[in-house]
Amino acid sequence: MNIHFIAIGGSAMHNLALALHAKGETITGSDDAIFEPSLTRLKNAGLLPNILGWHPEKISTSLDAVVLGMHAKEDNPELLRAKELGIKIYSYPEFLYEQGKDKTRVVIGGSHGKTSITSMVLHVLNYCDKPTDYMVGAQLEGFDRMVSIESENEFFLIEGDEYLSSPIDRRPKFHLYNPNIAVISGIAWDHINVFPTFDSYIEQFRIFISKITPGGILIYNEQDEVVKTIVEESTNPIRMIPYKVPNYNIKNGITYLNTAHGDLPLAVFGEHNLSNLAAAKWVCQCMGVDEADFYEAIVSFKGASKRLELVARNQTSTIFKDFAHAPSKVKATTAAVKKQFQGVNFIACLELHTYSSLNPEFLVQYKAALELADTAVVFYDLEALKIKGMTKVSPEDIKKAFDRTDLIVFTSAEDFRNYVSELPLESRNSVLLLMSSGNYGAIDFGKLKSRLA
Template sequence: MHIHFIAIGGSAMHNLALALQHKGYNVSGSDDVIFEPSKSRLSSKGLLPESFGWFPEKIHEGLDAVILGMHAKADNLELLKAKELGITIYSYPEFLYEQSKNKTRVVIGGSHGKTTITSMILHVLNYHDISVDYMVGAQLEGFDRMVHLTEENDFIVLEGDEYLSSPIDRRPKFHLYKPNIALLSGIAWDHINVFPTYENYVEQFKIFVDSIVKGGSITYNIEDAEVKNVVEQSENSIRKLGYSTPEYTVVDGQTLLDTPEGQMPIEVFGKHNLSNLAGAKWICQNMGVDEDDFYEAIGTFKGASKRLEKIAERTNAVAYKDFAHSPSKVAATTKAVKEQYPNRKVIACLELHTYSSFNPEFLKEYKGALDAADEAIVFYLPESVKIKKLKEVTKEQISEAFKRDDLNIQTNAASFKEFVFNKNYDNSVLLLMSSGNYGGLDFEEVKGLVSG
């Protein structure tokens, strides 16, 4: 089959392109800009477009299908040509469903934790040489790609994102997968540019639970009141399996998980990650992995890329990088670090740069999110607000939102870098939380700062 990708350079899209090439498909693609690491990874497999831009002549009747990425616009020239020729057009999640409609689909959903839970499940299965198809939103140790598709595997494990499917399909991605086995980790308002009210956002998770195949199952976090309400009120004829955070202790910076065989040291830490672990355990058991085998494997799980990722360490200092940017994730991550290092100074740096974080109403959701930190810094670039064509966000608004008198607010990339590099990190933890890079901060330099 010949599949053409419109916007091949995206994180998810280029991984799907690589997976289809690996499966034996003829793959082509276009994009107007491609960044690293997508660029190098596509180039290494001969899939990098010769020229950037959109070329209608790439769309012809010899194509079996087109996959449309979110980066493309609805008036994209290649998309219009595909419509004109009547070529089948898939969104990313539609195509994944098409590839897995004869498999048992395991879908991990939730506002937070879904990447980590999916990663834990895949780590355990890989540890025990159990082959499955998968799609996960982070690069994992021991895996070549974030997407893997075969004809022969019985299971596919999918990270269920609630964001939109494509520029011409406004349905959330996880509505299209029709899971046999599902998990719901938590609900906390996000993507305000798409779901302008909390109620509208919660509704998407109700639809997700109702989309589970009859006779299937939902494993859900009973400690999250909204999740509990959504799942238990659903009239879908499915099994409902609740989970909660397991017992654990922290001794000298080491988290010990209570198991039937006694306490077991694990690499990940924080209440939210222990909750994620409990959910992953139940899903693995539903997939045929014994509890003992799960514990044996999970002890070697070090975390998904950019999810509380340790980037540097010396005797009395450590630095972590985390993808956290939404209020609930920021609060959970900051608390986890302080719990793990109660006798160290936690210096938490949060970058605001998403559409939601610049919305005055949504900004209020950050109240108390950095309270667990000993020193709290919020960084944002006023230029980013202008680029998104949003109303100006002031330091006063941010200070009022976080409700922390000693909050350090930085609005200049050079000044922020100077601040970071002039700190004394003895007996400290540096926590960098962002889905961006603080206006160009070199994380390799930061590693040397903390480990040197």
Template structure:
């Protein structure tokens, strides 16, 4: 099989390219820019384009398929050539389905918790040496790539993103996988550039339910009122399985699952609900509750999901991918509840298109109220790059409804402020889907004043 990737440098795209290369396919690709870690990973497998940019000569009649990434535009010369030649053009979720249509497909959807639930399932399956394929949105410890595709695995675990499939396929990715076992972790409005109203966003999850195979399973969080109502009204012929927070106990800073009192390395109500979703999926895959508990006790969490950068007797520093309002609120509550005797300094970088929309910004009201010190950071260059009018300090303060909130749009000033604080008996939580303007978070964590 000869496969060409247009925009091979994307997070999922380069991992899919590597997976197909490992499967024995002849893989080529192009892109106008490729950043780390995609660059090094592609280079390791000799898949890095020899030159950057688009060249219609890359598209030849003998290609079996072209896989189109979201980074490309509809007038991309390679795409136009592929269309002219009548080649089969896939989005990457379409091609994942093509590779897994004879497997049992588990698809994890939801506005939050997708990566963590997927990671938990992979951890447990790996613990018991099960044969499985996967697609996950983060690099996991013990897994070489974020995508694995084989001929032998009977099951594939897929993190199902609700964002668009490709520039020429405007369907949400998770509609294309046709799950046998579907999971929805919750619904909280996101991607407003595509779904301008909460109703249009919620509708996508109703469509996802309808894509689950007849007589399949739908595992959903019943504590989410919007989701619960949506599932109850759904007429799809699926078995609906609810979940909520499992019985647990917090003791000396460690969370235990009850009744066996299984110690966990994760914490927070949102993570416990994610755990319950993963447990129900694993049950459907033949893993007992006792077996699941044994395996999950060694799960450290997905990358950038409450990832511990520093820990001593008085101070923990975490970085987290949280950026949407619901994620910010849940993550702050988790850290504050886990360490009841400590203060919390919480810093959120507003980085996504949604979070930098002045109307959507209002969704962040009261999300940081549990933090003892609340900080909002926006890299001033982000406004220029996205061609958005900058926010003022007052606009951010009003949106968060937090008069004690501190606002920074300069990385050096943010770093100076944090280094001047006393972190004795205080935790620091750094939340972003970006990189805080290139701030070295590990170095910052080590240099904090305690």
């Protein structure tokens, strides 16, 4: 096929382009801005556009399809040209479905844990030498790309995002995959710029359940009351498999999973990760991996990129960074670190970066999100609020929303960086947790790591 990508530089888009190129398809693309690592990876594959910008002359009847990324606008010149010529236009999830419509589609959905569950399943399948097509939202150790599509594979494992499909298709991505096997890890209100009420957000998961093919399987978190309710309400004729946090114990800072095969030491920790592990175990079993093989493989899983990622450790202190940004994720990550590292000075720092997190109406969802930290810090950039044209949020508003009067609040990236650099980590038994979906105020992690060397 001859396929053109509009907004090829996106994280998901460039990975799909690379996967199709590796498969032997003819790929072209355009974008008005391309950053690392997309830039180098596209360049190395010979797919980097010669000139940035939108060029409608690239769109001709020789194309079999156009894949439209979310970064593009509805009036994109290349999109308008493709419509004019009657070329088939796919959103990213539509195109993934086309590639996997004759395979067994396994879709991992939920407000949190999607990437971790998908990563765990891929790790186990790779360990057991069971190839599969996949799309995952993070770069994984041992995998060249976040997307892989091969003609001979039986399964297609997909991380099912509930965000919108494209500028001209406002359906959530995971509505388009029609899974044979599905997971719902949990539901916590997110994407309020698209789903302004919790009820409207929950409805997207009801629709997701209805899209599971009749006779298919839904693996769901029974400890999430919202998930449990909508699953029990469903009339879709499918098999429903509940899961929950498995039994475990912590000894000398290591989490051990209690199994019939003995206590297994894990490289990951926290009840949210153990819950994700329980979901991954069911998925793997549905994909033909037996329990003993799963346990043998999962002990070497070190975690998905940016999920409780170890930055540095010495005999007295430990530093983690984590992608947590939504309230439920911040609470879960903070609780995991607190439970794993008891009796130490626990400093939790959160950057508020997304549209939702900086919305005054949504901020109240963060109540008590950092209560388990000995020292709690929130950083947000006032300039970012101005650029996004959002209502000004004061440090007092932040303290009130988090319900913590001793909360330390920074509105300057420089001040936040200076604060972190001056923490006495070298001389005090401490754990520093940095959480953000942004760039952590441009902290130099190399310097931070060298302090604990």
